[in-house]
Amino acid sequence: MSNANLPILSIVGGTGDLGSGLARSWSSAGYSVILGSRSIERAQDAVSLLKSEGFANVSGDTNAAAAAKSDIVVVAVPFSNYEASLAEIKDPAKGKIVVTAVVPLVPPKVSVVQLPSAGSAALIAQSLLDPSSRVVGAFHNVGSQKLHAGGKADCDVLVFSDDADARNQVITLADAVSNRGVDGGVLANSTAAEALTSVLIAINRKYKVKGAGISISGLT
Amino acid sequence: MSNANLPILSIVGGTGDLGSGLARSWSSAGYSVILGSRSIERAQDAVSLLKSEGFANVSGDTNAAAAAKSDIVVVAVPFSNYEASLAEIKDPAKGKIVVTAVVPLVPPKVSVVQLPSAGSAALIAQSLLDPSSRVVGAFHNVGSQKLHAGGKADCDVLVFSDDADARNQVITLADAVSNRGVDGGVLANSTAAEALTSVLIAINRKYKVKGAGISISGLT
Numbered sequence: 001m002s003n004a005n006l007p008i009l010s011i012v013g014g015t016g017d018l019g020s021g022l023a024r025s026w027s028s029a030g031y032s033v034i035l036g037s038r039s040i041e042r043a044q045d046a047v048s049l050l051k052s053e054g055f056a057n058v059s060g061d062t063n064a065a066a067a068a069k070s071d072i073v074v075v076a077v078p079f080s081n082y083e084a085s086l087a088e089i090k091d092p093a094k095g096k097i098v099v100t101a102v103v104p105l106v107p108p109k110v111s112v113v114q115l116p117s118a119g120s121a122a123l124i125a126q127s128l129l130d131p132s133s134r135v136v137g138a139f140h141n142v143g144s145q146k147l148h149a150g151g152k153a154d155c156d157v158l159v160f161s162d163d164a165d166a167r168n169q170v171i172t173l174a175d176a177v178s179n180r181g182v183d184g185g186v187l188a189n190s191t192a193a194e195a196l197t198s199v200l201i202a203i204n205r206k207y208k209v210k211g212a213g214i215s216i217s218g219l220t
Numbered sequence: 221m222s223n224a225n226l227p228i229l230s231i232v233g234g235t236g237d238l239g240s241g242l243a244r245s246w247s248s249a250g251y252s253v254i255l256g257s258r259s260i261e262r263a264q265d266a267v268s269l270l271k272s273e274g275f276a277n278v279s280g281d282t283n284a285a286a287a288a289k290s291d292i293v294v295v296a297v298p299f300s301n302y303e304a305s306l307a308e309i310k311d312p313a314k315g316k317i318v319v320t321a322v323v324p325l326v327p328p329k330v331s332v333v334q335l336p337s338a339g340s341a342a343l344i345a346q347s348l349l350d351p352s353s354r355v356v357g358a359f360h361n362v363g364s365q366k367l368h369a370g371g372k373a374d375c376d377v378l379v380f381s382d383d384a385d386a387r388n389q390v391i392t393l394a395d396a397v398s399n400r401g402v403d404g405g406v407l408a409n410s411t412a413a414e415a416l417t418s419v420l421i422a423i424n425r426k427y428k429v430k431g432a433g434i435s436i437s438g439l440t
Contacts, residue, residue, distance in 0.1 A: 113411045115339070143438065155437050158419065185422030191333045192415035199378065199412045202405030203436060212438040216423060217375050218363065218431045 003030040007169070010034040010070035012063045012085050013077030015046040018101060021147030022076065022139065022177060027055040028150040029176040034059050036066030038088075055150065068092035072169065074099045075125070076139070079106075082121060086128045095132045097166045099173070100125045100190075101139035103197040111202040113195045122160060122190035134166040137190030138174055138181070140197050143211030152177055155213025158184035158193045182216050223250040227389070230254040230290035232283045232305050233297030235266040238321060241367030242296065242359065242397060247275040248370040249396040254279050256286030258308075275370065288312035292389065294319045295345070296359070299326075302341060306348045315352045317386045319393070320345045320410075321359035323417040331422040333415045342380060342410035354386040357410030358394055358401070360417050363431030372397055375433025378404035378413045402436050 009026055011019045014035030023033045027050065035050075035058060037043035043060030050058045060066075067073045067089040073096055077085045082102050089098070102121040106114040118124045122137035129135060137160040142153045157174035159181050161167040167183055174181025184193065196214060203212040229246055231239045234255030243253045247270065255270075255278060257263035263280030270278045280286075287293045287309040293316055297305045302322050309318070322341040326334040338344045342357035349355060357380040362373045377394035379401050381387040387403055394401025404413065416434060423432040 111409075112406055113409045115335075115411065119335070182423060183426045184419045185426070186332055189331075189333045189415070189419050189422060191335065192412060192419045195409070195412035195415055199404045199409050200436075202409060203402060203439070206403045206405070207439055209438050209440065212436055215435040215437045216420075217433040217435045218429050219423070219427055220429065 006031050007071035008032045008034065008069065010036055010066035010073050012036045012067060012073060012075045012089055013081070014066070015042050016076055016078070017144050018139070018142065019076035020046055020050070021144035022074065023050060023058060024055055024150045025147045025152065025177040026173070027058050032057040034061055034066040034070055036061060036063035038063060063088045064092050072097045072099065072173070074101060076101045079104045079121065082124065083128060086125055090129055093133050094130045096134070097136060097169060098125060098129055098133045099136045099138055099170055103140050103194050105198065111198055111205060113198045115191065115195060119188065120191040120194050122187050122194070126187060134161065134163040135187055136161040136166050136170045137187060137193065138170050140193040141200055141214055142178060143213055145211050147177060152179065153213060154211070155179060156215050157181045160184045160187050160190040160193070162187045179215065182219070226251050227291035228252045228254065228289065230256050230286035230293050232256045232287060232293060232295045232309055233301070234286070235262050236296055237364050238359070238362065239296035240266055240270070241364035242294065243270065243278060244275055244370045245367045245372065245397040246393070247278050252277040254281055254286040254290055256281060256283035258283060283308045284312050292317045292319065294321060296321045299324050299341065302344065303348065306345055310349055313353050314350045316354070317356060317389060318345060318349055318353045319356045319358050319390055323360050323414050325418065331418055331425060333418045335411065335415060339408065340411040340414050342407050342414070346407060354381065354383040355407055356381040356386050356390045357407060357413065358390050360413040361420055361434055362398060363433055365431050367397060372399065373433065374431070375399060376435050377401045380404045380407050380410040380413070382407045399435065402439070
C-alpha cells in the first residue's frame, strides 16, 4: 500500500538501470512512483514488468506528464540525454524539488573523471531549469544491483542542495534506498559525488567487484 | 629503528598539520622521514618536538634538500603555497615519485568545492614538475587527529596516478597510515578526492564531528 503522507515521486528516465532500481526500492518503502520515459509505451512496459514482480504503486507516463503528476522529480537519464530531458520537464517541474542523479560520464573512458565545463551535472540542471525548481544532487554512487531486488544499496548517499528543506526531504528518500543519506552541503559540492562515480567504476574494474560504493566514516 | 628496505620519505610542508601527522605515523611504521620546510629552523624545531615525543628516524631540512635526500617526496602544503613549493622541488624530485596531498581549498568558503581551472591540484603538479617525476595524488581526505597520536586514520585513502608502479608504492604508504590504500585509477581522478575534502568539511560542521572520512564499501 502506498502511504498518502509520502510525496509522490516521478523518475525521468525511469526505465533505465538506476531509475528502475530506485523505483523498486521506493515502491518497497511505500512510495507511489511514476516511471517517466520519452516513450509512454516503454514506460508502460517497464511498469508491467515491475507489477509482475510484485512491486505496487507504480505507474508510467511520458517524462513531462510524470513530472507534472509528482511532488518530487528524480532525473536518472544518461548524460547524453540530460539537456533534452531537462527541457521536457522544465515547465511541469516548476516549484518542485528536482533531484539529479545524473553523472557526466564521457564514453568510452567512463573510469576517468571528465567533468563538464559547467562544473557538474547538478549545476547544469540549476542553469537550465526554472529558478523556482529546487535542485538537489544525489544517488550518483548507488550500485543498482541490490535495488533491483527491492532492497537497499550498501552505501551512503551524499545529498547536495542550496535549499536546506529540499536537502532534508531527499535525505529521507535516500534513507529508504541505502544505508543512509548524508548532508553533503551546497549544490556545487555535487561535483565530488559525480566525479567519484568514475573512481568507483575504476575500483570495480581493478578489484573485480560489482558494486563498490562509499561510506562516510567518523559519523556517530 | 628504521627499516633499510623501506623508501626514505620527505614531506614538503612537513611542519604543517597533515605533514607532521603523516610523519608521526610513518615514523611509527619504521620509515625514515625528512621533514621539509621553507625554513630549516622551523623544520628542526618540528623534528625536536617529534623526537621529544619518542618518534624516531625523523630529521629536518629545507624543502629542496629534503626532497633531494629522499626516495619519495610527499607534498603537504596549503594550496596558496603550492606552486612555489613545486618550484622548490622541481630539480631534486626529478625521476622520483611525488605524492601530492594538496587540496585546492579556497578560503573562506572551504566547505564549498571550488576546483582550479586546471582541474585538480594533482594535474597542476604534473604540469609544473619535470616530466620524469611520477606524480601521485593521495591522502586528501585524511583527518590528522589520529595521526598525531602515531596511529592510523579511520578511513580509506584513494590513490591516483598514471604510473601503476608509483600507485602501488603509495598504496603501501597509505596502508601504514589508514585502514587501507585503494587504487582509484588515473591521476585525473584525483579531482574526486580533492573535491570530497570540502564535502567532508561540510559534513564535520553539519554533524558536529571532527574527523569524517570515506570508506569504500563493496570491496572484500
